[in-house]
Amino acid sequence: DQQVKQNSPSLSVQEGRISILNCDYTNSMFDYFLWYKKYPAEGPTFLISISSIKDKNEDGRFTVFLNKSAKHLSLHIVPSQPGDSAVYFCAASAEGSQGNLIFGKGTKLSVKP
Amino acid sequence: KAGVTQTPRYLIKTRGQQVTLSCSPISGHRSVSWYQQTPGQGLQFLFEYFSETQRNKGNFPGRFSGRQFSNSRSEMNVSTLELGDSALYLCASSTGQGTDTQYFGPGTRLTVL
Numbered sequence: 115d116q117q118v119k120q121n122s123p124s125l126s127v128q129e130g131r132i133s134i135l136n137c138d139y140t141n142s143m144f145d146y147f148l149w150y151k152k153y154p155a156e157g158p159t160f161l162i163s164i165s166s167i168k169d170k171n172e173d174g175r176f177t178v179f180l181n182k183s184a185k186h187l188s189l190h191i192v193p194s195q196p197g198d199s200a201v202y203f204c205a206a207s208a209e210g211s212q213g214n215l216i217f218g219k220g221t222k223l224s225v226k227p
Numbered sequence: 228k229a230g231v232t233q234t235p236r237y238l239i240k241t242r243g244q245q246v247t248l249s250c251s252p253i254s255g256h257r258s259v260s261w262y263q264q265t266p267g268q269g270l271q272f273l274f275e276y277f278s279e280t281q282r283n284k285g286n287f288p289g290r291f292s293g294r295q296f297s298n299s300r301s302e303m304n305v306s307t308l309e310l311g312d313s314a315l316y317l318c319a320s321s322t323g324q325g326t327d328t329q330y331f332g333p334g335t336r337l338t339v340l
Contacts, residue, residue, distance in 0.1 A: 146326040157231070157317050157331035158270075165326055203270065207326070213260045213275025214283045215319075215329060220269065 117141045118206050120218035127225050133191040135221050137204030140185065144206040148215070149178060149189045151200045158203055162189070194225045229254065231320050231332035239338045245306040248335045250318035252299050256330075258282075258323030259301040261293060264315040264334070276301050277323045305337075313339045 119138045127133045135149075145166040150158035164171040164178045164187070171178050177190045191198055201222045205215040232251045240246050252259050260283075261273040272285040276295035295301045299320075305312055315336050319329035 148328065150331070155315070155334070155336065157233075157319075157333045160328050160330060163328055205270075209326075211283055213258050213277065213321070213323065213329075214272045214285065215260070215262075215270075216272070217262075217270040 115140075116218075117144075118204055118216045118218040120202075120204055120221050122221050123219070124222040124224070127194045127223065129196055129225055129227050130193045133189075133194045133198065133223055133225065135189040135191075135202050135204075135223065137187045137189075137218055138185060139187075139206050141206070141208065141216075142185070143208040144216075145209050146207045147178070147180060147187050148205045148207075149176075150203045150205060151198075152203060152220070153200050161202075191223075194223075196225050196227050199223055199225050231318060231330055233316075233318055233332040233335050235335060236333065237336045237338075239340060240308050241340050242308055242310060244308050245304065246308060246337060248303045248305075248316055248318075248337075250301045250303070250320075250332060252301070252318075252320030253330055256320035256322055257299050258321045258329075259295055259299065260319045260321075260329060261301070261303050262317045262319065263287075264317060265313075270317070273303070282323075308339045310339050313337060 148163040149161040152158045201220040204218040260275040275283040319331045
């Protein structure tokens, strides 16, 4: 049973527009959420995180929104750039299991010039 | 600060053999987690070591084991290799305190023939 779900396997966006990647979770014990970006044959690169005590966190072009009641988080990239094209993974951890990240299956983002 | 390093980057083994993978964490990080990435299952947590002790463990058979040394470097061992063990093995390091971020290495690509 998947505890972290990314229901869109792929997303295509025009350069300069907003990219919105979505993630749903089922475990109410999750208290820390992260987004990673991954290129083939490389390790995931950390992008941005959010604690369950917040509902929004921004870092440059990246903003993560957390809706605890809906058990939903989203990553907004504005403006999207061709270099953002990669697979994006949503991950979550629960207090007491910090070393154990539960990952979604990923969303492949393609940003077209 | 140097990132997480993993050796070797690529390995080819045959069924029944065993393999040892190595991970050197970011300086000052005491937690090392291991993950397996396959096309079908995505990124799955294997185990986490903190201060030389296994702190968390995922749902993998006993053929998968690990250890951590006093300098926080970690090794992962897989015995009696099966074809299904072919995967990208990733390690990630963190401080291991509270809700902190895991930083990933480039991975070791294991192919079992």
